[in-house]
Amino acid sequence: MQDTALRRIFPLAALASVAALGLTACGSDEAPPAAPAGVTVQAGTATSVHVMWRPAPERSGITGYEVYRGGTKVKDVPANQSMVDITGLTPSTPYTFTVRAKDGDGTYSPYSAEKSATTPAAVAEDKKAPARPAGLTGKSAGPRGAQLNWTRSAKDEGITSYDIYQGGSKIHSVAGGATSARITWLRPGTHYSFTLAARDAADNTSPVSRAVEITTPKGPGDDPDTAPTAFRAASHAADGAYYVDLSWVAPKTGAEVTTYEIYLDGKFATTLIWGGETPKGRATYSVYVGKRAGDAYRVKLRAKLPDGTWGRFSEERPVVTREAP
Structure with a gap:
């Protein structure tokens, strides 16, 4: 029982990120991202609106989007998404939305064209669902x-x-x-x-x-492999506790990967969601595993892809908790 308790997984707090503010600094040679194109807005219910836009091209450097209702920012959206539901609205009310993008340097695009939608009237005591499509x-x-x-x-x-x-x-x-x-x-x-x-x-x-x-067909040069690559695992001790240290390179999906699942000994341990901009190049993360040296683990991870599916697992790596030198 003691061994089981020591091996429980407690995920670290979400990684903090610092959001860059404003426009590009004076004198910068970097061009801002292009304004999001193809924005559409439609009422989903009497109290919600669905906003969509055209995904940025691959290798565009976009790290996220901001959605505005009038002049107020209402949503931050990661780069691997190009749609969002805005909820908490008022029935029978017109709304106007815009979207802007930001890149890894914190440079913001111009705002998209404004798009409007009017929420339908509320239907009192309507609990009957539509028929199955x-x-x-x-x-x-x-x-x-x-x-x-x-x-x-x-x-x-x-x-x-x-x-x-x-x-x-x-x-x-x-x-x-x-x-x-x-x-x-x-x-x-x-x-x-x-x-x-x-x-x-x-x-x-x-x-x-x-x-x-x-x-979907496989086009010339297309590689559907979605596993994180160059995966490594080590351990360190700090303040009487032991951590498994992971590093990897994100799969090339055509968009930023923001969510991963981490597995220890073949079992799900925790979900990692980057709280801000995703790492460029090699990503790193540490998982708390207990307070005893000499415990052995097998660790692997996989990414959530832009199409909503989970990708292939990385290679599985062995790691043993060790005392600090």
Whole structure:
């Protein structure tokens, strides 16, 4: 029992980050990022709006986005996402949104074009969910995309939006009048399962549709391997406690990777979410493992990818807690 207690995992506090403020300093030769393009805004329910924009190109240096309602910032969004739900709004009210990007130097882009939406009226005591969406079909749209289509409901059920899921992760949302959607940020040579759910103004959600299975083709030069690379593990002692020290290089997904799962001895130990900008090059993190020297562990980790799936595990490394020299 004592050994089990010593081997419990207590994740470290989220890593702190310092947010750069304002515009580029005078005299800087660095051009600011381009303003986010393709911004769309649509009411999801009577109290929420869905904001989307076109993902930045690969190797653009973008590390995150800020979403503004009027002149007020309402959301920080990591670089591997290009959509967000804004909640807590008032029914039957017009809202205007803009988005801006920032890069690793803390330089901000111009604001995007303003886009507006009006939340629908609240429906009192509406607890009836829309019917399950029918007729979902899909096909690949190149190595990194998919096209989905479905049948419009024969009944007027007050549908305000459709949410698209890949596995258990919501990855896209479109207006209630839509019958198709284009999905991006997928990986070449990868099998996907998509489902669809309808929402109404009272935020009632339908059962999910049947799943549609799609496999993206592998294009020339595309490598779907998603495991972190150059993975290393060591240990150190500090203040009577022992830590496993990890370092790795993030997989190349076309966007920043902000979330990882860490496993010890084949079992899930903790989730790491970078609280600010993700590390450039080699990332490092330490996990508390107890107060006894000489305990042996096997450690590995995997990344959450922009398409909502978990990537392949890194190589598994052995490590033994050791006394400080």
